[in-house]
Amino acid sequence: MRKTAALGAAGTMVTGALLAGAISATPASAGEQHQRGSAEARGVATAAARAAKKGIDWQECPADWGFKSPIQCGYVTVPVDYARPNGRTIKIAVDRAVSTGSKKERQGSLVYNPGGPGGSGMRFPSRITTKSPLWVKTAKAYDFVGFDPRGVGHSAPISCMDPQEFVKAPKADPVPGSEADKRAQRKLAKEYADGCAERSGGLLPYMTTKNTARDLDVIRAALGDKKLNYLGVSYGTYLGAVYGTLFPNHVRRMLVDSVVDPSREKIWYQANLDQDIAFETRWGDWKKWVAKNDATYHIGATPEKVQAAWEKLRATAKKNPISGVVGPAELTGFFQNAPYYDSMWASVAEVWSAYLSGNSKPLVENAGPNLLDLAGNASAENGNAVYTAVECTDAKWPTSWKKWDRDNTRIHQQAPFMTWSNAWMNLPCATWPVKQQRPVDVKTGKGLPNVLIVQSTRDAATPYGGAVELHQRFKGSRLITERDAGSHGVTGQVNPCINDRVDAYFLEGKTDAKDVTCAPHATPQPAKSTAKAAAKGASILPVAP
Numbered sequence: 001m002r003k004t005a006a007l008g009a010a011g012t013m014v015t016g017a018l019l020a021g022a023i024s025a026t027p028a029s030a031g032e033q034h035q036r037g038s039a040e041a042r043g044v045a046t047a048a049a050r051a052a053k054k055g056i057d058w059q060e061c062p063a064d065w066g067f068k069s070p071i072q073c074g075y076v077t078v079p080v081d082y083a084r085p086n087g088r089t090i091k092i093a094v095d096r097a098v099s100t101g102s103k104k105e106r107q108g109s110l111v112y113n114p115g116g117p118g119g120s121g122m123r124f125p126s127r128i129t130t131k132s133p134l135w136v137k138t139a140k141a142y143d144f145v146g147f148d149p150r151g152v153g154h155s156a157p158i159s160c161m162d163p164q165e166f167v168k169a170p171k172a173d174p175v176p177g178s179e180a181d182k183r184a185q186r187k188l189a190k191e192y193a194d195g196c197a198e199r200s201g202g203l204l205p206y207m208t209t210k211n212t213a214r215d216l217d218v219i220r221a222a223l224g225d226k227k228l229n230y231l232g233v234s235y236g237t238y239l240g241a242v243y244g245t246l247f248p249n250h251v252r253r254m255l256v257d258s259v260v261d262p263s264r265e266k267i268w269y270q271a272n273l274d275q276d277i278a279f280e281t282r283w284g285d286w287k288k289w290v291a292k293n294d295a296t297y298h299i300g301a302t303p304e305k306v307q308a309a310w311e312k313l314r315a316t317a318k319k320n321p322i323s324g325v326v327g328p329a330e331l332t333g334f335f336q337n338a339p340y341y342d343s344m345w346a347s348v349a350e351v352w353s354a355y356l357s358g359n360s361k362p363l364v365e366n367a368g369p370n371l372l373d374l375a376g377n378a379s380a381e382n383g384n385a386v387y388t389a390v391e392c393t394d395a396k397w398p399t400s401w402k403k404w405d406r407d408n409t410r411i412h413q414q415a416p417f418m419t420w421s422n423a424w425m426n427l428p429c430a431t432w433p434v435k436q437q438r439p440v441d442v443k444t445g446k447g448l449p450n451v452l453i454v455q456s457t458r459d460a461a462t463p464y465g466g467a468v469e470l471h472q473r474f475k476g477s478r479l480i481t482e483r484d485a486g487s488h489g490v491t492g493q494v495n496p497c498i499n500d501r502v503d504a505y506f507l508e509g510k511t512d513a514k515d516v517t518c519a520p521h522a523t524p525q526p527a528k529s530t531a532k533a534a535a536k537g538a539s540i541l542p543v544a545p
Helices: 039-054 133-139 163-167 179-200 209-223 235-246 269-292 303-319 328-335 342-356 361-367 374-394 401-414 419-431 465-473 496-508
Strands: 072-079 089-097 108-113 142-147 228-234 251-259 452-456 478-482 516-518
Touching: 039 072, 039 209, 072 209, 089 209, 108 209, 108 235, 133 142, 133 496, 142 209, 163 374, 179 374, 179 419, 209 228, 209 235, 209 374, 228 235, 235 251, 235 465, 251 465, 251 496, 269 303, 269 342, 269 401, 269 419, 303 328, 303 342, 328 342, 328 361, 328 419, 342 361, 374 419, 401 419, 452 465, 452 496, 465 478, 478 496, 496 516
Parallel strands: 108 142, 108 228, 228 251, 251 452, 452 478, 478 516
Antiparallel strands: 072 089, 089 142
């Protein structure tokens, strides 16, 4: 899950071949696994049948969406409440780039979710139009389809507070120095939860992973595919796990990358605590790399010296926010890019190095808000609102502040980098204004094909144990482990051991006879490039939990 600056602190928001002629526009057999006969199961069947009949009216994308021809855009209509399929509806925005191969090579659509909750998948088709090297082979067989999940972007977007207020900085230091600091953060979290109800109350009770999975099945039907081909990263892996549980016989190929632990005990409170510890581990990996490249960055020649420099930077920014807008919360929000993605290691180090040499502009541009970017700020606030709404509504959260305080105080002792940041990010769930549901019991159902799971061992956002858990729950699945690596989103890295297996799976349905462990992809190289080309220009995707 990818997390962004929120409330009083920065959070971590927080993955057999059918021939073209055999792909049918019918809605596939109706009913959700383990819930056959339920009102929601009947509602999905009804909505999918309607969508299959109507299809999608593909058009040139609206100019302000930012997707140029040959990418096409459209909408799929879904019920707000699947128990009432004839009631209120919303439109889900979708886009596509058509496959590059021959009619004989085409195998249907490949639908993508990048994570979040709250991430938009609408940029996915550009992997075809830009001829992304890792996806050229798969693009011959599939139309690449992206969508904005319910509540996101162009799909009935929700909001919890004024976007300009949401990005305003500096926010309070996420690490509390007193009980008064904790009370202030608790007040902000309660106000945020109340704001979600006030601004988005009509959709809030239906903002769940289960409903997004149902929407996904309606999208599948609208696309004219009898079965779903799916690629999910980060939170997108949990969406895939829930879809595979509810609709096992609707899945054709499913690859999940950087996996959220799907156990009911982890969704979502414990998952976030686990994430704090994993982030500390990956933060340590980055500090070692920065120290190793001290001749380039001059931050510290040992991990301990790098940590001391970080603590000094935090203290300086707390006492006197940099350019009046970058305090400890904003620093955490920016620096967490390094534990997330090692493609960001050099960029974040360069911004820090520039600051230490007297140039604070790159740090302010990357860590501070841009109040003139109204569209970007609205998108950031929307993403955070969806993240909060889905996680808070998906599962029951502790309501006792004593429990939150005890758990986060304990974990902060071993994982100080972002524990309290994450706590405040999620605290609205303690006073959530709509009924919290019970997560799906993710398991193998009749008809579920072999699912391919890809995971690095040192992932910060979705710890490795999540991949092992899903592997155990989905019988017949295969796990590809990238050892001694930790970048979030493994299929986006150049690693032939993984890339070739991804192609073989999507093109031929092939998996190895046994699980596979791959050597890590190449370690990032230090670069004295333009410090400006850091996080805000890096097109970072939302991730989960």
